[in-house]
Amino acid sequence: MTLEMDAPQAERKLPFYMRGNYAPVQDEIESFDLKVEGRVPDGLDGVYLRNGPNPPAGKGVPGHWFMGDGMLHGLRLGGGKAHWYRNRWVRTRALEGARMRDEFGTTDRTVGVANTHVVPHGTSIYALVESSFPTRVSPDLETLGTTNFGGKLDSAFTAHPHICPETGEMHAFGYDWKAPLLVYFVIDKDGNYIQREEIAVTGPTMIHDFAITRHHAIFMDLPVVFDIERAMAGTMPYAFDDAYPARLGILERGRPASETRWISVKQNYVFHVSNAYEEPDGTIVLDVARYNELWRRDSGKNFDPAFLHRWTVKPGATVATESRIDxxxxxxxxxxxxxxxxxYRYAYAPMNPDETAERELDFSQLARYDLKTGVRTHRDFGVQAMMSEFVHAPKHAEAAEDDGWLMGFVYDKARDTSDFWILDAATLETQARVLLPRRVPQGFHGSWCPGV
Ligand SMILES: [Fe+2]
Structure with a gap:
């Protein structure tokens, strides 16, 4: 008997997020004047940034996919060209080995892996992870340091803030397993922290995203609850709890937290909101990627499949109506x-090619939903493809909805490299395929940052 394993055997022992295209890359590179098939649209002038976990060698295997140190991948587009690609770790204190909580339980929110999203607002670009303060980064992927908005931010900061297109405000929240459990706040268009409300949720749940409408903020207090055993084991410290009541909290924007209305929904979990809005009669519509359950204690699954659902809350209702869209x-x-x-009418999402949805988060098709007609179309990148999120950019300032481009990375297993694709949002036809000098690991979220 030998304790040595051959390389494929050793790889199989690693968790999924350290294998295949989930595995991190260990170098920072840049490449200029990239080869393009088709043509980068002249209207695209800016930087596409995308974030994701990328644990460096030497720090050991993180306890969960969500816990690896963040790495940005960026692509500079302009003048019909792809000028450069580069990747950089977000140079956080966590990357240097600092810990967010000390032995006495004190939390230092300047420490965080900054691995989930990258969002421009005003003159800043923020690399975000939901445990910690935002980390400002430059358009060329350099790390500028954390911010607490002049000392006013005293909570974590979600990786999913939402920017109101009418006011320019950035609405956000932070959650924790210690009180205050949920803090909602607003950053005005100039970067000032202008409102702070403590929302009275039932218990310490994992709250990844939320929604805004023209007049409301909507919180998802769902039954993935803090679990001390998991915390001690060094993995994501949350587990599904059937006894925890699933609710939506709806608060009118600008009003105190005490006015939050609580709406019951069926047991579920949601990481991501597509969008929310108000009907003329005050009905609130919220579209989400909904899981029946997530991280049940006795389940060996990493992720159940999520399906696009619509929640509808009539004026005065205490229960949301739920319908599955697809x-x-x-x-x-x-x-x-x-x-x-x-x-809104259109949503775009990576889709599992397997009708039985047994491949978890293994996406190779991009779905385009017309929520008015109920028609889904899709673009198939083929059996060798693994794709991540695609981001929408309008073709010009006055362009209609759907008159835009969709962009994102697609990994090609056969070539062991990735391409950056720009598709027409309406037809899903290829506008440009940018050939990259490397594979880009499966990641989380990105943004198109125009004019930077
Ligand atoms: Fe997310």
Missing amino acids: HRAIEFPRIDERLTGLP
Whole structure:
């Protein structure tokens, strides 16, 4: 008997997020004047940034996919060209080995892996992870340091803030397993922290995203609850709890937290909101990628499939009506964000090619939902493809919804490298395929940052 393993055997022993295209890359590179098939649209002038976990060698295997140190991948587009690609770790204190909580339980929110999203607002670009303060980064992927908005931010900061297209405000929240459990706050268009409300949730749940409408903020207090045993084991410290009441909290924007209305929904979990809006009669519509359950204690699954659902809350209702929009598994839905919080028609999401949805988060098709007609179309990248989220950019400032581009990375297993694709949002046809000098690991979220 030998304790040595051959390389494929050793790889199989690693968790899924350290294998295949989930595995991190260990170098930082840049490449200029990239080869393009087709043509980068002249209207795209800016930087596409995307974040994701990328644990460096030497720090050991993280306890969960969500816990690896963040790495940005960026692509500079302009003048019909792809000028450069580069990747950089977000140079956080966590990357240097600092710990967010000390032995006395004190939390230092300047420490965080900054691995989940990268969001421009005003003159700043923030790399975000939901445990910690935002980390400001430059358009060329350099790390500028954390911010607490002049000392006013005293909580964690979600990786999913939402920017109101009408006011320019960035609405956000932070959650924790210690009180205050949920803090909602607003950053105005100039970067000032202008409102702070403590929302009275039932218990310490994992709250990954939320929604805004023209007049409301909507919180998802769902039954994935803090679990001390998991915390001690060094993995994500949350587990599904059938006894925990699933509720939506609806608060009118600008009003105190005490006015939050609580709406019951069926047991479920949601990481990501597609969008929310108000009907003329005050009905609130919220579209989400909904899981029946997540991280049940006796389940060996990493993720159940998520399906696009619509919750509808009538004025005065205490229960949300739920309908499933599609039977195909999707995640990471994005929209034309000029319509964040407003009536919208189209959503775009990576879709599982397997009708039985047994491949978990293994996406190789991009779905385009017309929520008015109920028609889904899709673009198939083929059996060798593994894709991540695609982001929408309007073709020009006055362009109609759907008159835009969709962009994102697709990994090609056969070539062991990735391409950056730009598709027409309406037809899903290829506008440009940018050939990259490397594979880009499966990641989380990105943004198109125009004009930077
Ligand atoms: Fe997310």
